[in-house]
Amino acid sequence: MGVSTLVFGAGASYAAPDIQATMAQLNQQFSNEVIIPGYQALGLRMDVLVQTAQAFEADPTEDNLGAVRAAWLDTLSQWTSSNAIAFGPVHSLGYSTALESPVDETGIDLLLANATETEEFNVAALLPSLQGFEAIAYVLATADEKTAADFSAQERRYLTALATRAQAVTGDILAVWQGGWNNYPAYSTLLSTAGSPGNSTYLSVQAGSEEIIRTIINSLDVVAGEELPDLLETSTTLAEAPDEMTLQLLTSSLQGIQSAYLGTVESPNETTIGVSELVAIANPDIDSQIQTSLTVALDGIEQAMADPSNTTSLVEAQSSLELAFELLETEVLPLVKN
Structure with missing residues (x-):
């Protein structure tokens, strides 16, 4: 039997064993990294x-x-x-x-x-x-x-x-x-052995990777769909600039999301797998769009901290995060559910 090929995004394709192996590596490394x-x-x-x-x-x-x-x-x-x-x-x-x-x-x-x-x-x-x-x-x-x-x-x-x-x-x-x-067992063990016999928490490799991606999607939904709109509405209604503490906590949320998407390297001689590598196998353009969206959003909040009276940067940050949310939900999530 030959290697099967799956379609992803705008006509791109990848070999199924490649994505399966990358999901397994993501599950194995995500806890420790x-x-x-x-x-x-x-x-x-x-x-x-x-x-x-x-x-x-x-x-x-x-x-x-x-x-x-x-x-x-x-x-x-x-x-x-x-x-x-x-x-x-x-x-x-x-x-x-x-x-x-x-x-x-x-x-x-x-x-x-x-x-x-x-x-x-x-x-x-x-x-x-x-x-x-x-x-x-x-x-x-x-x-x-x-x-x-x-x-x-x-x-x-x-x-x-x-x-x-x-x-x-x-x-x-x-x-x-x-x-x-x-x-x-340690929860890190449950995640790293997703799909192994006896693992009743993650019955498949896909289930482990899906939970990681769903967590990112849910967090993006909170920031882009709730926290930023509430902040912008308050600023418009009360004519008050967002306070620095709120912006600092938004930055922290996005840094956590970005860490999950890119992965974290503990040693300069060590390689790690983030969700980014998983997406790039199927469609590098979508991976690039998501990475850029997260960077633009972080830059926007940083600009708002420097000049709280200008909320334009927060509007741009919200739009960028909405794009990242849409791509992860409509393009990336189906990737791991196939």
Whole structure:
């Protein structure tokens, strides 16, 4: 039997074994080159967040408050980048709920009002709305002019407890990817062995690659279909320039998406496979369009950070991401489902 050929895009073709082998390599490398390094970087930032929170609890100076606020934003940026390509245990085991649930401001106020000056906070036992990044932001009052002297002992202690809980959650996510959970193998093993006998999570090689690509598509949909339109509508309605923090987090999301598409190389002597290589086998022009779209979008947000009053660059970024979304959904996704 000869090698079969499949049609992709505008009349291009490729040999089926080539795409199958590339999908297998993508599945094998993606965890160690993209997912795990992202969570490791998040863990390092969590360490700094805990350390700065502890320092502020012990010594509530303006410098220490500034340090913990900066560490919170740095950590949130890394989480945003990692979460742009998050799938598997971060959602199925509830870790994302503990980190990014909408905050219950009234609940936090009541919790702090009823706490004694020496009471310890068991954050893990609290509702998700009383923990996570938004709860930390609320206590830090990042949008207000709250000074270090305005923080009570309870607030400072709760802040440390929140940071410590978030550190533990992110550590658990990394542990599941690297070592497994409840007698299940490491999630990196499940992905890298997609299609192997006994792998009930990914029954085929295609299933592993499809999850990676769907994650990118879903993240692009959120940024291009929700976050950027909301930002542009607010700017138009309220005549307010987007704030730098929002733009920084959008940049982090796109950097995570770009990392997944291109792949991440841990060593200069090491080669890696990203979704890009998969697409390029079938149609280099489509791969080039997607790469360019992501670069243009990142440049557009960078321009908006330099000049927040000019939203034209954000409109261009949205159009570029919509193109990348359309190409991935209509051209690339069918590639791995065949």
